[in-house]
Amino acid sequence: MSSGWETVIGLEIHAQLATRSKIFSGAATAFGAPPNAQACLVDLGYPGVLPVLNREAVRMAVRFGLAIGATVAPRSVFARKNYFYPDLPKGYQISQYELPIVSGGAVGIVLEDGTHKRIGVTRAHLEEDAGKSLHEGLGELTGIDLNRAGTPLLEIVSEPELRSARDAVAYMKKIHTLVRYLGICDGNMQEGSFRCDANVSVRRAGAQQLGTRCEIKNLNSFRFVEKAIHYEVGRQVELIEGGGKVVQETRLYDSDRGVTRSMRSKEEANDYRYFPDPDLLPLVLEPAFVEEVRATLPELPDQKAARFVRDHGLSDYDAGVLTASRELADYYEGVLGVLGGEPKLVANWVMGELAGLLNRDGLEIGGSRVGAAGLAGLLKRISDGTISGKIAKEVLEAMWDEGQAADAIIEARGLRQITDTSALEETITQVMAANPGQLGDYRAGKDKLFGFFVGQVMKATAGKANPAQVNELLRRMLAGP
Amino acid sequence: MKLHELTVAELGRGLREREFTSVELTRHYLARIASGNAALNAFITVTAERALADAAAADQRLARGEGGLLTGVPLAHKDIFCTDGVLTTCGSRMLAKFVAPYDATVVERLAAAGMVLLGKTNMDEFAMGSSNETSWFGPVRNPWDLARVPGGSSGGSAAVVAAGLAPVATGTDTGGSIRQPAALCGLTGLKPTYGRVSRYGMIAFASSLDQGGVLARSALDAALLLAAMAGPDPRDSTCIERPVSDYAAGLDRPIRGLRIGIIREFFGPGLEAGTGAAVQAALDGFRKLGAELVEVSLPNLPLSVPTYYVVAPAECSSNLSRFDGVRFGHRCEEPRDLRDLYERSRGEGFGAEVKRRIMTGTYVLSAGYYDAYYLKAQQVRSLINADFRRAFAEVDVLMGPTSPTPAFALGAKTDDPITMYLNDIYTIGANLAGLPAISVPCGLVGGLPVGLQVIGSHFAEELLLAVAHAWQRETDWHGRRPPEPVRGAP
Numbered sequence: 001m002s003s004g005w006e007t008v009i010g011l012e013i014h015a016q017l018a019t020r021s022k023i024f025s026g027a028a029t030a031f032g033a034p035p036n037a038q039a040c041l042v043d044l045g046y047p048g049v050l051p052v053l054n055r056e057a058v059r060m061a062v063r064f065g066l067a068i069g070a071t072v073a074p075r076s077v078f079a080r081k082n083y084f085y086p087d088l089p090k091g092y093q094i095s096q097y098e099l100p101i102v103s104g105g106a107v108g109i110v111l112e113d114g115t116h117k118r119i120g121v122t123r124a125h126l127e128e129d130a131g132k133s134l135h136e137g138l139g140e141l142t143g144i145d146l147n148r149a150g151t152p153l154l155e156i157v158s159e160p161e162l163r164s165a166r167d168a169v170a171y172m173k174k175i176h177t178l179v180r181y182l183g184i185c186d187g188n189m190q191e192g193s194f195r196c197d198a199n200v201s202v203r204r205a206g207a208q209q210l211g212t213r214c215e216i217k218n219l220n221s222f223r224f225v226e227k228a229i230h231y232e233v234g235r236q237v238e239l240i241e242g243g244g245k246v247v248q249e250t251r252l253y254d255s256d257r258g259v260t261r262s263m264r265s266k267e268e269a270n271d272y273r274y275f276p277d278p279d280l281l282p283l284v285l286e287p288a289f290v291e292e293v294r295a296t297l298p299e300l301p302d303q304k305a306a307r308f309v310r311d312h313g314l315s316d317y318d319a320g321v322l323t324a325s326r327e328l329a330d331y332y333e334g335v336l337g338v339l340g341g342e343p344k345l346v347a348n349w350v351m352g353e354l355a356g357l358l359n360r361d362g363l364e365i366g367g368s369r370v371g372a373a374g375l376a377g378l379l380k381r382i383s384d385g386t387i388s389g390k391i392a393k394e395v396l397e398a399m400w401d402e403g404q405a406a407d408a409i410i411e412a413r414g415l416r417q418i419t420d421t422s423a424l425e426e427t428i429t430q431v432m433a434a435n436p437g438q439l440g441d442y443r444a445g446k447d448k449l450f451g452f453f454v455g456q457v458m459k460a461t462a463g464k465a466n467p468a469q470v471n472e473l474l475r476r477m478l479a480g481p
Numbered sequence: 482m483k484l485h486e487l488t489v490a491e492l493g494r495g496l497r498e499r500e501f502t503s504v505e506l507t508r509h510y511l512a513r514i515a516s517g518n519a520a521l522n523a524f525i526t527v528t529a530e531r532a533l534a535d536a537a538a539a540d541q542r543l544a545r546g547e548g549g550l551l552t553g554v555p556l557a558h559k560d561i562f563c564t565d566g567v568l569t570t571c572g573s574r575m576l577a578k579f580v581a582p583y584d585a586t587v588v589e590r591l592a593a594a595g596m597v598l599l600g601k602t603n604m605d606e607f608a609m610g611s612s613n614e615t616s617w618f619g620p621v622r623n624p625w626d627l628a629r630v631p632g633g634s635s636g637g638s639a640a641v642v643a644a645g646l647a648p649v650a651t652g653t654d655t656g657g658s659i660r661q662p663a664a665l666c667g668l669t670g671l672k673p674t675y676g677r678v679s680r681y682g683m684i685a686f687a688s689s690l691d692q693g694g695v696l697a698r699s700a701l702d703a704a705l706l707l708a709a710m711a712g713p714d715p716r717d718s719t720c721i722e723r724p725v726s727d728y729a730a731g732l733d734r735p736i737r738g739l740r741i742g743i744i745r746e747f748f749g750p751g752l753e754a755g756t757g758a759a760v761q762a763a764l765d766g767f768r769k770l771g772a773e774l775v776e777v778s779l780p781n782l783p784l785s786v787p788t789y790y791v792v793a794p795a796e797c798s799s800n801l802s803r804f805d806g807v808r809f810g811h812r813c814e815e816p817r818d819l820r821d822l823y824e825r826s827r828g829e830g831f832g833a834e835v836k837r838r839i840m841t842g843t844y845v846l847s848a849g850y851y852d853a854y855y856l857k858a859q860q861v862r863s864l865i866n867a868d869f870r871r872a873f874a875e876v877d878v879l880m881g882p883t884s885p886t887p888a889f890a891l892g893a894k895t896d897d898p899i900t901m902y903l904n905d906i907y908t909i910g911a912n913l914a915g916l917p918a919i920s921v922p923c924g925l926v927g928g929l930p931v932g933l934q935v936i937g938s939h940f941a942e943e944l945l946l947a948v949a950h951a952w953q954r955e956t957d958w959h960g961r962r963p964p965e966p967v968r969g970a971p
Contacts, residue, residue, distance in 0.1 A: 041583060045803040047576065047810075048563045048585060048682040050717050080799050082846070084823055091802020142819075144807065273846035275855060278688035278796055280718050 007233050008201045008210055009168045010160035011225075013175055014153050015185040016129065016193040017060045023128050023152035024051030024094060031191050035134065035145035043150040045089030050279050053078075057152040058283065060184035061101045061126050062293045064154060067182055067300055068121050070105025072290050078126075078280045082273040086144050087131035095155075097274045100125035101283065107178065108302060109170040110320065119171050120159035127153050148192075154184070160199065160210065165229035169222050172196060173324075177301050181326045195220040200232045201246070211236070212246040216253050216260055228253035232260050304329055312336070312343035321351055328365045334372030339379050349379060353393055357400050369400050378406035391415050391463055418465045421473070424457075427465075428477050431456045442478055453478060484509045485645035486962070489554050489702040490729075492648055496543055496553040503536035503543065503553030507597050510555050514599065514646045523621050523631075523640035525560050526568045527600035535597040542595060550705055550729075552595030557647040559638045560601040561608055562588050562693070563682040571684045572604040572616040572634075575804050575811045575830030585682020586717070587651060587693050587710045594709040599647050602637030606832045607801065608658055608686040610634050611904040614895055615834040622891070623666060624963040625929055629888040632662030632904075638696045639666035643963055649697045649706055653683060655690045656789050657883075657908025660920035663696050664883035664932025667922045667961055669949060670696045671703045674940050675915030676721035678707075679714035685800040687793035688719075690912040699959055700921065700949035704728035707942060723940065731943040732950040737771030739948065740876040745778045747881030747907050759924030759931040760882045763952070767880075770951060775876060779868035784861050785909040786902055791845050791858035792913070797835075798842025804830060837898065862913050869914045873938040878948055882907055883920040883932035907934060917942050921949045922958035930961070 022029055025042035042049045065072040079097035102124035111117055129151040134143035156175060162168045176194055179185035187194045196219050201211035216232060219225045231253075236246050250269070251260040276282075299307075301323040308319035323329045328350070335346045354375060358368060370378075378396055381387050387395065387410060398409045410416055418424060431453060432439050442449040457470050484506055487495065495501055511529050518524050532555065539553035563569050563581035565588075570576045584592070592598070605615040613621040613636025621636040623629040624644035631640045635652030639662035642650050652659040654672035663670025671694045678693040685691060695706040705728075712725045743764060748757065768774050806812035806826025813825035831839070845854035872879060884904060894901040911918040916936055923933035933952075937945045953959050 044808055046563075046582070046808075047569070047571070047579070047684045047803070048581070050681050050719075052716060052718050082799050082802060084802065084805060086805075086807050086819065089803060089808065091805060092799050271848045273799070273843065273848075273851075275795060275799070275846055275851070278719075279685075 004205050005202050005233075005237050006205050006207070007163055007165075007229075008160045008203065008213075009162035009165075009229060010199040011158045011162065011168055011172060011196050012199070013156040013158075013172060013194070013196040014129075015156060015175070015179045017057050017152040017154055017184055018186055019054055019056045019060070019152055021054060022150035023054045023057045023126065025150050027150065029151050031188075031193075033147055035143065036147060039131075039146035039149060043089065043146055045091070051094060051277075053280060053283065054152060057126060058101070058285070059293055060152075060182070061124065061154055062285065062290060063182045063184055063297060064124055064156070064179065065102035065105065066290070066294050066297060067178060068102075068105030068107055070102045070121060070124070072285060073099060073101050073103065074285055074287070075099065076101040076125075076283045076285075078277045078283070079274045080277045083270045085130070086142065087133050087146070087149070089131070089146060089149055093128060093130065094277055094280070095127035096125035099282075107171070107174050109167065109174050110316075111167065111170070117167075119161050119167075119174075122157045122159050124154050124156045127155055129153050154179075160201075165226045165233070168198060168229055169226050172222060172225055177324055181298060181301055183298075189220050189222075192220060196225060198225060198229055198232075200229055200236070202233055202236045202240070212248050214246065214248065214260070215250045217250055217263065219253055224253055224255055227255075227258055228260055231258060235260065298326070301326075301329075308343075312347075314343060314347055318347045318351065322347060325365065331365050331368070331372050335376045335379065338373050338376035339383075342379070342383060345379055345383065349375060353396050357397070369403065370396065374399060374405060381406055381410060385417060385419060385466060386410065387415055387417050388463070388467060391417070415464060418461050419469060421469070424461075424465060424469060424473055425477070427457055427460050428453075428470075428473055431460060432477065439478070443480060450474065450478070485513055485648070487648070488698050489551070489649050489705055490699070492554045493550045493552070493705070496539075497548070499543070503539040503555075503597060504533060506553065507532050507536035507555055507599070510599055510647060514641075517644055517646050520627060521622050521624060521640045521644055521646070522619050523603055523637040523644070523646065524557070524600045525570055525572070525603050525618050525637070528567055528598050531567070532597050532599050535592075539595050539597060548595050550594075551591070551709055553597060554595075554649070555597040555599045555647060556591060556706075557599050557602050557638060557641050557650040558588060559604055559635050559650065559652050561604060561653050561684045562601075562651060563684065564588050564598070564601065567598075567601065569601065569684070570618070571608070572606040572618060573830065573832070573835070574617040575827075576684075577617060577811065579810055581682075583682065586679035586714045588682065590710050590712075591651070591706070596709075602635070602641055602650060604637055605634035605658075606835050607684070607797070608634040608653055608655055608691075609797070609834050609838055611657070611661060611901055612889070612891075612894065613637065613662070614891065615832055617832060620891055623888045625666065625888065629890055629929070630665070632665035632884070632888065634658040634662075635696060636662050639663055639668055639670070642666070642668055642696050642698065645962070649695065649702055651693060651706075651710070652696050653686075653691055653693050654908075654912065655686050655692075655793060656912050657905040659694045659696060660908050660918060660932065660934060661884045661904060663920045664922075664934075665888040665930065666696075667930030667958070667963070668696050668698065668920075669700055669703050669922070669953075669959055670694070670920045670932075671707060671942070671945070672911065672918050673707060673711060673942055674721075674917040675912075676719050677711050677917070677940065677942065679712075679717040679720045681714055681716040681720075685796075687796040688800060689796060690789075690793060692912070700919075700946045700953055701729060701732060703919070703949075704732060704946045707946075726943050728943055728946050732947050734944070734947040736767070736948055736951045739767075739772040739878065741767055741772050741774050742777035742872050742876035742879045743774055744782070744879050744881040745776050746780075746782045751885050751903065751906065752882060753886040753926075755926035756882055756884070756886060756931050759926060760880075760933055763923035763933045764880060766952070766955065770955065777872045777876060777879065779865070779872055779910070781861065781864040781868050782910050785865060785913055786906055788858045788861045788865065788913060789905070789909045790841070790902060791854050792862065794838040794842030795846050795855050795858075796842065798839045798846065801831070801835070801839055806830070834898070865910060866914045869910070869916060869936075869938075877937075878941070878944065879936040881934055883934040884908070887926050887929035887931055911936050915939065917945055919945045919949050921952055922961065923952075923956070924958060925961065930958075
């Protein structure tokens with residue numbers, strides 16, 4: 001992007017709430033059922049049916065509101081958003097418009113340069129999802145699958161306070177982490193459980209007024225969010241610098257070509273004719289209900305990270321990585337609990353070797369083949385000097401592949417570290433005898449050869465020698481009698 | 482006494498005492514329908530087979546000494562109530578072939594009470610009309626004079642009960658659709674408090690105004706039906722959590738000392754003289770029964786018609802969007818594309834009055850017009866509510882005419898929607914305020930029935946029925962029947 005421009009982004013995130021049944025009917029919400037197998041008469045919008053609000057969806061929205069320090073409305077109102085589309089059975093979507101359940105919260109993100117920033121959340125409201133149109137294998141016809149129709153969504157609208165594609169991704173990841181911590185959304189982006197629309201505009205640096213925005217619809221991966229915004233910013237700047245004007249419109253991101261394309265202009269936009277849904281009474285939340293929900297909130301990622309920094313002495317960065325998901329944080333704390341200390345060692349192993357193995361096999365922490373107690377068993381052997389860190393890596397891989405405990409592998413493979421001073425002295429004496437030239441040079445002042453001798457000793461002991469002990473003995477014995 | 486001249490209460494007793502069986506009774510009604518319906522066009526569907534099966538089941542229960550007050554008594558449902566496995570048309574071409582896959586709560590509850598379904602009655606299309614002339618299935622004729630309308634939108638239900646083709650029928654009332662046809666056909670018509678009867682399975686016209694109720698021959702019959710159909714329903718969020726009274730047991734409550742408010746605004750120009758005189762005579766009758774009459778003014782009530790014709794179309798424009806030719810209902814032949822499917826399916830499926838209201842409703846909700854129309858109408862609605870609240874601080878019930886005129890001639894008002902809309906000038910207020918109201922017969926003008934309307938405060942059904950019952954103990958207007966053969970019959 002050319003310098004002299006500022007980007008302004010606001011995100012509308014749609015988080016599918018993890019309720020068992022739909023927001024206004026008793027039909028199941030499970031993903032992947034045969035088309036229309038999970039659509040009851042209410043979801044199909046049959047004549048005479050009526051919506052009944054799912055209390056669990058309300059509870060989840062309240063959890064989110066409390067977690068971001070927002071106002072939970074004592075009275076909110078469901079409204080109808082009217083438009084015709086085949087996957088919208090009633091001809092209107094039940095949403096919240098003028099009076100949403102949650103308003104005015106914020107979340108913290110860490111910017112590229114490491115500074116912290118608060119991003120305002122304008123509002124979050126409850127609404128129902130639409131169904132899906134199916135085009136494959138039906139020739140000229142279009143099929144309609146209404147399994148998703150009526151699935152509860154929480155639409156989370158940010159203030160236009162994001163200033164780069166990376167900010168937007170950081171914010172989206174933060175919300176993603178939060179909704180999973182709260183247990184209100186499974187966060188599965190492939191299945192569409194967590195997706196967003198991005199409102200993007202640009203303006204000259206220092207300008208007060210916002211530029212004309214474009215809305216990019218239905219971004220369902222962090223990578224697409226970054227790429228789509230990046231492309232869109234470039235397109236807008238180029239357009240303006242070339243003497244053109246940005247037209248307010250809705251655009252779609254084409255992930256194959258990495259570009260955004262116009263979907264409909266402002267003039268073509270629907271007039272949704274919102275009005276309060278007369279089938280649903282205003283949603284009134286008693287303070288006691290809100291407090292009851294507050295009492296069940298888990299420790300949130302920011303609180304957890306702060307505790308890791310304060311009580312465990314971890315860096316901000318490490319604490320941030322370990323709290324990115326509740327499962328990862330639980331794993332880390334699980335290892336720490338069994339080991340009984342050494343948080344930095346635990347953090348390094350969880351974020352380093354273990355993350356590497358998970359990544360290699362495409363697993364999440366929940367699918368780790370070495371459990372928290374298992375890893376603690378391994379780390380214990382590092383701290384008590386039984387094995388070196390280097391050997392420990394080999395042991396971890398063996399644990400991962402063979403499913404055995406660290407001690408069993410150490411014993412079976414004879415990996416116990418040699419800490420017997422007389423045995424090491426004997427080995428060093430042999431190494432010195434086998435390399436008289438190098439010994440002479442070292443003693444003549446070639447200090448660099450020290451490393452050569454360390455390597456020879458480790459080689460002779462198959463890596464099992466305690467490195468600190470080898471260093472100490474070598475320094476003394478090489479210096480001469 | 483012929484079977485079809487008995488009230489629901491009398492039929493129930495006769496059945497329990499085995500004076501006749503439900504099958505005999507049902508056959509009697511089916512025979513009357515077979516001979517009488519052609520002239521009236523009041524049933525869209527007659528469920529003869531199912532009725533006889535229901536009746537046989539009821540007889541078995543009765544023979545075992547089981548069953549309640551309504552077991553084995555036949556009834557007809559307005560064709561707006563979804564009935565599992567039965568054609569449910571809502572008076573529209575859009576649903577002319579729609580067989581409902583489930584029962585409305587009202588249908589379910591009355592079936593559970595052991596009632597026998599004779600069939601589904603004709604109605605104005607989607608309940609939009611005051612004369613039953615907007616039905617896709619043709620107009621219903623008034624049993625008192627076949628050249629006249631029975632009122633609407635529950636015109637079929639009114640006609641079948643008045644003509645003795647069913648002892649009682651359900652109806653729905655959005656702006657007077659139970660009370661006005663009850664008045665025009667000489668029946669007792671009760672619109673309960675909004676939220677008293679579940680709307681689940683009742684095809685929506687205007688959700689904040691629609692309320693199911695009953696068209697009966699007496700206050701006692703209405704009380705029996707209401708007790709069976711009312712009450713909380715977890716499938717309707719607007720249905721109120723409040724236990725149901727034994728309405729029949731409360732009918733004998735004395736009305737001496739009752740404070741009756743006479744609504745001044747209901748006696749202005751526009752009220753036909755004979756109707757006004759009949760209503761006035763009824764009010765004098767209540768005074769003689771020991772009630773205290775006071776004139777009250779509800780200054781915002783004259784705004785109810787324009788308010789209603791913003792709110793009701795707005796809601797209907799949205800409620801009727803689901804009829805898009807995609808999942809159920811009328812679908813045009815060979816649609817070229819999606820837009821063509823929508824336009825032709827809806828264009829062909831809906832009649833002129835429904836289209837007029839969808840367009841009006843779409844307009845008043847549109848960006849730039851919402852505040853001036855919809856929001857303003859909601860504000861006026863609050864003012865009308867406040868007028869009623871003030872009145873009920875002074876009086877126990879309000880009274881006035883139900884309809885400005887007796888039944889008018891078929892075709893007399895079809896060319897002028899505004900004149901037609903003014904038929905509901907006295908009934909709409911209760912819908913906007915969600916109040917219960919009842920129409921009871923109070924006279925005949927030129928051989929045509931006139932209705933007295935009694936409006937109560939929220940959940941005052943018990944009082945309304947007691948007032949109506951007191952009136953019916955003193956008079957026999959509710960016992961009058963149209964002549965047989967009916968005037969104008971071939």
